[in-house]
Amino acid sequence: MKVIPTGIPDLLIIEPDVHGDARGFFMESFNQRVFEEVTGVTATFVQDNHSRSAQGVLRGLHYQVEQPQGKLVRVIQGEILDVAVDIREDSPTFGHWDSVRLDAAHHRQLWVPPGFAHGFLVLSDSADVLYKTTDYYAPQHERAIRWDDPTLAIDWQRHAWHWGDIPRLSAKDATAGRYLDLLSSS
Template sequence: MGQIKVTKAPIDGLYIIEPTVHGDSRGYFMETYNQKDMEEAGLTMTFVQDNESMSRKGVLRGLHYQKQYPQGKLVRVIEGEVFDVAVDLRKDSPTFGQWFGVVLSDENKKQFYISPGFAHGFLVLSDVARFCYKCTDFYHPGDEGGLAWNDPEIGIKWPELVGSYSGTADSTGYQLADGTLLNLSDKDKKWLGLKDSFVFE
């Protein structure tokens, strides 16, 4: 091994992965995924799909999950910076309803593996962020569920975000510290809190 450093998060099923970066005055090189290294670290999942998105500052995507076809996701940022969050929705988990977050950026080059059974989302902290992720299952239209990003029962501490909980997942009244308004899709404004959410048996 030696090409990656894998750190277990406080919630079982979440891992921070740091690749070895080889750099000099010309630039850098790194392996962004190596199946052998992952397996030696105990991560034996198989990926079937790669996705990429671009979002602007203040955009919050999530919290999303697939119900019948849950996906494991290996996520990273190739431009900019985001705060990435996973919430445990596994009914019998000792950490059910708890969250964990990590800053991912083109500078720190960290990756975050989120096992099936979690809701996932991120907040863009830079002017632009390009977000890439590998999935262990295909996306199935109509199978998506969601969780309110600001559910007080979960209590995610989104960095740089100021505002007060209004009783809904709407973005009204929320902004980043520099005044950038929080930007959610219409769909993400309508998700309910943990007590009304789908859970994984």
């Protein structure tokens, strides 16, 4: 397994060892001991989630004000632009974001530590996204930040969109609050 740092310390791209030949491939998608040794992260995962989304769907930017979740994200079909925003108020990268393309062909994963808002945009016709979480989903503590928040100014790579100017959003994400407003009320 290889770890690639991002522009935000603690937010890590993970490249698992993939063994392939003419028959296909084999990889360990997760090994607790290796994950801890290579990343230095000692996380206990309590929930596995699987979402399937169509092209142009944007899920996020979600976080929990209590029971914050660390997430280990991977794509098993399709391609996404995965985005994480550091909302840890004591962090030197507070308010910074980074993104990475994840796809089924390259098997990369993204470690998103607790204390980040997280979201992704589906770039392919559809995408299946799997992610492990370090705490349970708690809808009463969930919050969302607008995907197009002007303070964050996230580059969602609109130049590559083939479906229009606005992504497909859930009702919750379409009415999400602004970054500065949500943090002042958390």
